[in-house]
Amino acid sequence: MALVDDETRTPQASFLSSTIDKLMSTPDAGDLAIHFLFPSIFGFVARSDFLEQRLEYCTCVAEVKSFLEPLQEVGRVQRNTNIIAMLQHGISESMGAIVRSPTVSAEALGLELKNRLSFPWLLPQMISPRRIAWVQGREDIESIERALKAARALGIKIVVLDERGHWLQDPNSPWANLREDFVEVDITPDEAFATRVALAVRSYPKPIDGIVTISDVRLEGVAEACISQHLPTEPPSAYETAGDKGKTRMNECGGRTQLESFILESADQLDDFFPDHKEAGRSLSYPRVVKPVVGWCSDCVSKVHNRQELSVAVHKASDRHATAAKPSTRVVIEPYVDGPEVDANLVIWKDKILFCEINDDFPSPADMAGAGWRANFQETQNVMPSALPKDEIKALRDHLQDSIRRQGFESGVFHCEARVRNSRVEYGVQSGDAFHCRDLRPKVKTPQQAPEVYLHEINARPPGYLESLAVLLTYGVDYYGLRMLMAIGDVEDARIKALSQPFMNGAQFHLSVMIIQQDKKGVMKSADAAKEFLEKHGHMKEYVVDYYSRKRRGDVLEGPAATALWWIAYFSVISRVSREDLLEKVKYIQDNFDYELD
Structure with a gap:
């Protein structure tokens, strides 16, 4: 096909050729509408996969293909009313293509594009490549694939920091192309964790622009590592408060947990809790919720209805993280809120x-x-x-x-x-x-x-x-x-x-x-x-x-x-x-x- 089969086959030409081939090989395929998208202003692409991302599961679209590279600079394309000339020369300047669903009108597609693409996906300033260290690479590809692909589309190189033997360490794995490198680090969330992360970042042969983790028990340590390396972060003290359900509760009560919630340093304090509570002239209402001050996924959280259940739940919650890398025996007792x-x-x-x-x-x-x-x-x-x-x-x-x-x-x-x-x-x-x-x-x-x-x-x-x-x-x-x-x-x-x-x-x-x-x-x-x-x-x-x-x-x-x-x-x-x-x-x-x- 002369329109697309030239010596310097572009991604646009390849897409058009393969789409036409599929159409020709499908009996009774009917008409096919392909829309090519061109920039109307000069700019740098905010994210190279924005078309696929924002049009995912759009009923107006049968197929979508982006031709952009991460951080690509694009220029304004002049409208050409000569379709043949556009096919021969102009398509190579398109940013992407959309195959419209057969039952959808061009007007309906236009409205949907306005709905989904009305944000500044082209920016006037040049965007530089970046590199971040990602601490803890997650348990499998199904738990991180979209994040790694997002980094690539954003022009961000990922350096994974995790333990020896992690599945992202193997340079020959099918996912190795989604990270720049793997650095072997002991990521146990103990007192020396932040120091080890900072050392790994400082020792890396290329500049690292930021550090990320989505692991609750490592957020505070990563913030400390960022500060030591002069990288952007929120205060470690903020992460400490957020990661401690007792401190979070005190924050909500203005520091006066005794209003309706209580924090025990350990289960041993429970024996003193009831007499002290009674002397203060307060009766404990039920049901109550008991949980460790640290934890995730509602782990070890109990709803209790009487003093006996409360005692069992407090001991269970206090023991949950008593032998962890950063031990904690503290427990929160709070009211059960019967609301959505x-x-x-x-x-x-x-x-x-x-x-x-x-x-x-x-x-x-x-x-x-x-x-x-x-x-x-x-x-x-x-x-x-x-x-x-x-x-x-x-x-x-x-x-x-x-x-x-x-x-x-x-x-x-x-x-x-x-x-x-x-x-x-x-x-x-x-x-x-x-x-x-x-x-x-x-x-x-x-x-x-x-x-x-x-x-x-x-x-x-x-x-x-x-x-x-x-x-x-x-x-x-x-x-x-x-x-x-x-x-x-x-x-x-x-x-x-x-x-x-x-x-x-x-x-x-x-x-x-x-x-x-x-x-x-x-x-x-x-x-x-x-x-x-x-x-x-x-x-x-x-x-x-x-x-x-x-x-x-x-x-x-x-x-x-x-x-x-x-x-x-x-x-x-x-x-x-x-x-x-x-x-x-x-x-x-x-x-x-x-x-x-x-």
């Missing part, structure tokens, strides 16, 4: 919220009526966008920003967990619902008191990979990419502001990150239970945009009483119809998912 729980994720830059997303954290086993103290607080599903009333959403946003500021942060990507007291909605099943889907419903009796935010914790890092990916697909905002840019500091101000902008029309669909918990005990026989489910129930594939099986063949399952809260699998399920339709699809997976044990 949320995950709230905030992108804050220089004390200003650039993006805030709140999703509904559905009831956990411990939230259910009649649940005993052994019931856990493991998540069941998170649904976005939230169905809370708008004033409660605003209350969450305002309160959480104040809490983050009070801890000492000015910038960062924050994953917060909170509940709303006196909410006007509660979880229930609507009368006549054939699917019996539990969701937020208006309360029969509206509370007289104003809604109040009760903060559980602030995680000074992006949410877990599965929720971060869900937000990326739903809103177009990449938390991992933003966190890496923030580690580089003020020089990335323009990109941070540009890439924090969501789709103009908001969420592109309703999405649930649903968790399949362990409900049986034994040795896993299923090789990949999530994949096997989709193969068996093929009609559900179009509604599942992401999935992952954490427990696979040979793994030991402890069942519902597991000491560590490891789930079987998760699915990110979508609906473009309604939230109700989404929950019906989730219910189908819950009712039909199965796995085999040996």
Whole structure:
């Protein structure tokens, strides 16, 4: 084909040629509309994969291809009305191409492009290549792949700091191209951790512009390493407070935990707690929540209903991290707040919220009526966008920003967990619902008191990979990419502001990150239970945009009483119809998912 088969075949020509070849080889393919995108202004690309990223799961698009390189400079292209001349010479200057879905009009595609691409993806200033050290490379490629690819699209080279034998160390692995180098470091989060990280950064033969970790127990140490190497960071003291649920609670109470929450240095203090409490003229109400001051994934968190259960839960929580690299026996005792729980994720830059997303954290086993103290607080599903009333959403946003500021942060990507007291909605099943889907419903009796935010914790890092990916697909905002840019500091101000902008029309669909918990005990026989489910129930594939099986063949399952809260699998399920339709699809997976044990 003369138009594209020249000696200097460009990516644009290759794409056009392969697309035409596919069309020619498909019987009754019909017409095909290909849209090439050209820059109308001069600039430097903020992120080279922005087209693929922002058009992912767009129903107007059958295929999308970017021709950009990271940090590429592009110039304004003059419009040419001569189509043949454009095909022969102009296409090589296009930034990307879109194959329009057959049933979609050009006008509809144009509106969708306006919705998704109305942000400054071209910047006037030159963007320099950067390099960051990433501390702790995660457990497998499924837990970090998008972050590594985001770094490449941002023109950031990744140097992984982790233990010997980590899967990213092998230079011949299929993923080695996603990092520049691997540096062997003892990343045990002990007192010398920050010194070892700083030494690794200082000894690296090329300049490193920032250090990143998303490991809760390493955030404070990485901040200390940044300070010693004169790299951008938030204060280590802020990370220390965020990582300590006791200090977080004191921050919320103005330092007066005795108002309704209590911190014990160890379980031994419990014997003195009750007499002291009684002498102060206070009676202890139930239910209560007991948890270690450090921890993650609701590990070792108990809901207790009496003094005996309280004693057992306090000893359990106090022992949980008593022999860790940084030992802790401290325990938080706080009221159980009977209100809707949320995950709230905030992108804050220089004390200003650039993006805030709140999703509904559905009831956990411990939230259910009649649940005993052994019931856990493991998540069941998170649904976005939230169905809370708008004033409660605003209350969450305002309160959480104040809490983050009070801890000492000015910038960062924050994953917060909170509940709303006196909410006007509660979880229930609507009368006549054939699917019996539990969701937020208006309360029969509206509370007289104003809604109040009760903060559980602030995680000074992006949410877990599965929720971060869900937000990326739903809103177009990449938390991992933003966190890496923030580690580089003020020089990335323009990109941070540009890439924090969501789709103009908001969420592109309703999405649930649903968790399949362990409900049986034994040795896993299923090789990949999530994949096997989709193969068996093929009609559900179009509604599942992401999935992952954490427990696979040979793994030991402890069942519902597991000491560590490891789930079987998760699915990110979508609906473009309604939230109700989404929950019906989730219910189908819950009712039909199965796995085999040996």
